[in-house]
């Protein structure tokens with residue numbers, strides 16, 4: 001007897017950096033693109049909608065990375081043309097968001113990477129969060145470097161694009177993130193070759209989850225060699241952070257940044273449900289997208 005579950009989503013991908021055709025027919029019913037050229041990604045989202053019957057995951061997206069002039073990732077070789085929208089002052093915040101929304105973005109991405117360049121100042125970040133709130137789109141932030149998680153949590157950013165890995169967050173800050181309703185996207189497996197960073201991230205996520213924080217499964221597809229499917233290593237790291245089967249499935253099946261998945265999608269797993277937690281990653285990685293007709 002197959003097990004049927006809600007649709008599974010990778011909440012952190014970069015379609016321009018992967019061969020998205022290889023996502024077809026895998027276990028992902030949906031993906032959330034967290035940064036690229038808004039026009040290009042919007043076209044890919046439309047194409048995926050048309051190709052739904054060929055097993056293409058549905059696509060939601062943020063459009064461009066919003067950041068300070070010269071901020072991350074404008075200096076990176078992988079950064080696609082037109083994927084960074086500089087925001088110089090609070091006065092530019094609303095326009096920058098409206099540009100992304102006009103392409104169909106359903107969330108906004110801000111980068112706060114102090115290790116790679118300037119980040120938006122407090123008033124500019126505040127204006128971005130405020131303008132996004134007025135438009136009903138959540139803000140997701142890339143935080144990297146000392147104090148950037150605190151900056152994002154204090155500013156009311158809705159989602160962190162990665163579990164913070166560059167510093168251990170103290171319990172008070174973790175609890176504040178939880179009480180503000182912040183969600184964290186996992187991306188633990190990108191640190192698989194850096195045990196120390198991964199341990200910091202797992203420790204932060206463990207305390208966030210234990211305090212009642214909402215977790216979203218995400219792998220940062222396009223960042224190095226990652227399976228273009230459900231990633232068993234990501235799930236294994238989530239289990240190490242203390243997430244049980246129900247919590248892992250909730251993180252995979254969350255429709256964020258929307259309230260609902262598109263109609264007619266589900267997850268189907270034909271292998272028998274595992275009895276031991278260590279078998280959970282492989283079992284979930286064997287998922288396929290089931291479509292109702």
Ligand SMILES: [Zn+2]
Pocket residue numbers: 012013014034035220223
């Ligand atoms: Zn990313």
